[in-house]
Amino acid sequence: MILIFFLIYKKGNWDKSEGFDFINDFNRNWLTKVREKLKDKGTIWISGTYHNIFSIGQILQELDFKILNVITWEKNNPPPNFSCRFFTHSAELIIWARKKEKVPHYYNYELMKKLNGNKQMKDVWKLPAIAGWEKSCGKHPTQKPLAVLTRIILASTQPNAWILDPFAGSSTTGIAANLANRRYLGIDMETEFLEISKARKLEIENPEIAETYCKKINGFEDKKQFQTYLQVEPKPKEKVVLGYTRSKDLATLTKMNTFYFHSTDKQNNFLEFPYDLHNAKKLVIYSGGRTKAFYLTSFCGDIASIAHKHKSKIEGKENSKTDYYFEIKLKDNFKEESTINVKSNLKKWMKEYSEEYNLKSVDYLPVVTFLENIFLKE
Ligand SMILES: C[S@@+](CC[C@H](N)C(=O)[O-])C[C@H]1O[C@@H](n2cnc3c(N)ncnc32)[C@H](O)[C@@H]1O
Incomplete structure (x- = not known):
């Protein structure tokens, strides 16, 4: 809300x-x-x-x-x-x-x-x-x-x-x-x-x-x-879904439960989180600050907390050019949920994605969005 x-x-x-x-x-x-x-x-x-x-x-x-x-x-x-x-x-x-x-x-x-x-x-x-x-x-x-x-x-x-x-x-x-x-x-x-x-x-x-x-x-x-x-205070049940990423990253990402996402773009404009799905087609989401589309996986996690943090408070990000990050903590690691009606063949997606955007090599980055948004879109 x-x-x-x-x-x-x-x-x-x-x-x-x-x-x-x-x-x-x-x-x-x-x-x-x-x-x-x-x-x-x-x-x-x-x-x-x-x-x-x-x-x-x-x-x-x-x-x-x-x-x-x-x-x-x-x-x-x-x-x-x-x-x-x-x-x-x-x-x-x-x-x-x-x-x-x-x-x-x-x-x-x-x-x-x-x-x-x-x-x-x-x-x-x-x-x-x-x-x-x-x-x-x-x-x-x-x-x-x-x-x-x-x-x-x-x-x-x-x-x-x-x-x-x-x-x-x-x-x-x-x-x-x-x-x-x-x-x-x-x-x-x-x-x-x-x-x-x-x-x-x-x-x-x-x-x-x-x-x-x-x-x-x-x-x-x-x-x-x-x-x-x-x-x-009762929290609304919120889940996040992991977005398009390299297969090798997926293995690591699904074992993590804390993620950091830029909260401003290069011009220091504040980015909305979760990334907006209003213009999405085929369950494609747009990663903040970038214009390329990302597909979703069927890996989901229950959100424990979302905080907005200064880089000085985040290990490893102290010298980053970005000042603020969103920190999302999940209650547990990401889990694959068969009930989520999204494509799950990562290799096939990547191929389609590269063809669609005429790209030879793509740096696939993790993105997450609220599950609620996806079903709203459907
Ligand atoms: C009543 S004060 C807000 C006080 C605030 N609730 C607080 O507790 O500090 C209204 C604020 O609106 C800003 N303001 C007025 N017109 C504006 C405009 N057109 N665009 C952006 N800010 C504006 C003023 O600079 C002022 O700080």
């Missing part, structure tokens, strides 16, 4: 008001783009002030999203109103919507109920504003607290889910996502904020810091509850 998360506020230079038409056009434009990227069962969260949130609500409905909730985040500790001419601003609105009217979304009802003293979680969340320790890597003018993002992520995604925040800021979404074992892609137009994001990501690569932060995040019954929950 992909969850797209998004925030717009009014305090930074990036959000100078230019009239209703401008705001509506801007919102229609980005919402149309992210809708294309969102999986059919995915959901989107958008937070904003009254300057923008009503436009967002209107455009969401115009684009056929289905609004599920409008959350009111009530801050326990809002700053005072010095003018004393109207009420103290103490709340922010967050819209939660799904992509399709008829495709069900994921909601972790049981956990939300548990976090609310065993009563159904309401759409008013009382959580404190950002704490000082959350700004250890620099200041962003509208940085959100990890408590809000963590609740959003746990409520609406499963482990390993992809989460996109196209207005990332200091990447609070990403830090909450990674602490909760989800994957994250953030975009921002300000280099300064991307630098804070990077520093925050590097910071939580230290397991001790990650653990301390997990204990400090508000919204749980006690300091251990977040981590204890992560240990028992």
Whole structure:
């Protein structure tokens, strides 16, 4: 599942008001783009002030999203109103919507109920504003607290889910996502904020810091509850399938259970993982960054974990030109599964492949993809 998360506020230079038409056009434009990227069962969260949130609500409905909730985040500790001419601003609105009217979304009802003293979680969340320790890597003018993002992520995604925040800021979404074992892609137009994001990501690569932060995040019954929950959180059953590779490599690869895959191409563009099958024919998949097609084998493995790692943390890759890799760990080695309806005659495939692409010698590289994708394609 992909969850797209998004925030717009009014305090930074990036959000100078230019009239209703401008705001509506801007919102229609980005919402149309992210809708294309969102999986059919995915959901989107958008937070904003009254300057923008009503436009967002209107455009969401115009684009056929289905609004599920409008959350009111009530801050326990809002700053005072010095003018004393109207009420103290103490709340922010967050819209939660799904992509399709008829495709069900994921909601972790049981956990939300548990976090609310065993009563159904309401759409008013009382959580404190950002704490000082959350700004250890620099200041962003509208940085959100990890408590809000963590609740959003746990409520609406499963482990390993992809989460996109196209207005990332200091990447609070990403830090909450990674602490909760989800994957994250953030975009921002300000280099300064991307630098804070990077520093925050590097910071939580230290397991001790990650653990301390997990204990400090508000919204749980006690300091251990977040981590204890992560240990028992049910994971979607995911299998990977090994792709086209040289016969001699196949013997070695099927005995391994940890694999590394580039997460950026030579231009440093982030690659989607698993490699996209949308344009696939005959169960052919395209290896990231390369344009050549690869067939699949019938070797499958159950995924234990997927992590995003810096080269310095991977033995043997320290001097690589690529900075980041996906690390996939399988529960066991790859096993051949006769139920998988793909060709398994490697030699024949290679011959076909070489002929199809008019290649004399081909360097066959291992690729993996989620089994779910293959059957979706079929
Ligand atoms: C409200 S802030 C996000 C704060 C973030 N949630 C956090 O906790 O740090 C919105 C961000 O969107 C970025 N932004 C605004 N317009 C943008 C655009 N058109 N493209 C990319 N980023 C944009 C701003 O630079 C700003 O950092």
